[in-house]
Amino acid sequence: MKIISTENYQEMSIKAGLLLTEKIRSNPAITLGLATGSTPKGIYQFLIKDHQDNHTTYNQVKSVNLDEYIGLAPSNPNSYRYFMQHNLFEHLDIQGSNTYLPNGTVSDLEAECNRYEKLIEGIGGVDLQLLGIGQNGHIGFNEPGTSFNSRTHIITLAENTRLANSRFFNSIDEVPKQAITMGIATILKSTEIFLLASGEAKAEALARLINDGMSEDFPASALKLHENVTIIADKDALKYI
Numbered sequence: 241m242k243i244i245s246t247e248n249y250q251e252m253s254i255k256a257g258l259l260l261t262e263k264i265r266s267n268p269a270i271t272l273g274l275a276t277g278s279t280p281k282g283i284y285q286f287l288i289k290d291h292q293d294n295h296t297t298y299n300q301v302k303s304v305n306l307d308e309y310i311g312l313a314p315s316n317p318n319s320y321r322y323f324m325q326h327n328l329f330e331h332l333d334i335q336g337s338n339t340y341l342p343n344g345t346v347s348d349l350e351a352e353c354n355r356y357e358k359l360i361e362g363i364g365g366v367d368l369q370l371l372g373i374g375q376n377g378h379i380g381f382n383e384p385g386t387s388f389n390s391r392t393h394i395i396t397l398a399e400n401t402r403l404a405n406s407r408f409f410n411s412i413d414e415v416p417k418q419a420i421t422m423g424i425a426t427i428l429k430s431t432e433i434f435l436l437a438s439g440e441a442k443a444e445a446l447a448r449l450i451n452d453g454m455s456e457d458f459p460a461s462a463l464k465l466h467e468n469v470t471i472i473a474d475k476d477a478l479k480y481i
């Protein structure tokens with residue numbers, strides 16, 4: 241795993257944004273795997289500004305997101321579809337029909353997981369996957385204990401994940417208990433992976449990822465099975481390295 245260390249969150253966002261826009265310009269029909277949460281917001285702002293200033297085009301780009309809460313409609317401000325629309329898609333020239341997320345409101349959720357996994361395969365897989373990391377080592381919503389062989393599946397969120405994400409909701413009771421997430425094997429099929437992390441709250445997880453061996457108790461450690469992973473993190477997140 242290659243590590244790029246930056247001074248702070250802003251520099252992390254710029255470094256990752258520059259690498260990403262280079263990839264998009266050299267492969268205008270790239271398929272991006274995207275994440276939500278606080279970590280990629282600065283990168284998305286970089287992409288929007290670059291689109292406005294330098295006219296990088298997304299008209300052939302496809303995107304597939306890692307995950308979606310079960311039970312939240314796209315119109316719900318806490319759904320990941322809503323997050324992506326407002327933080328990225330509506331500011332770019334990407335075609336709405338080329339942006340994919342699991343649908344957490346269908347009645348047959350198992351069928352939705354299969355549909356999403358096949359959809360990813362059908363569009364030729366992910367060229368570049370962006371990942372954040374949970375303090376418990378989750379990638380996507382693959383919580384500790386998830387099989388490294390998992391494909392898109394339903395996950396029950398860990399209580400510490402619901403607590404961490406309750407900052408976006410009125411109370412923890414409103415945080416959904418389940419989500420649909422790409423599996424670990426799904427993520428590992430991407431051609432290239434950027435894992436992003438910022439702040440001291442992620443320092444222990446990064447130390448475990450970089451220094452320790454592989455274990456299904458720590459989902460991000462599966463990334464050691466992948467040959468093209470770059471960690472882009474600020475010095476607070478890398479403080480134990």
Ligand code: F6R
Nearest residue numbers: 275276277278279372373374380
């Ligand atoms: C988001 C996702 C999660 C987050 C992780 C870190 O789509 O799949 O794995 O990347 O929970 O979240 P933040 O960036 O909010 O610290």
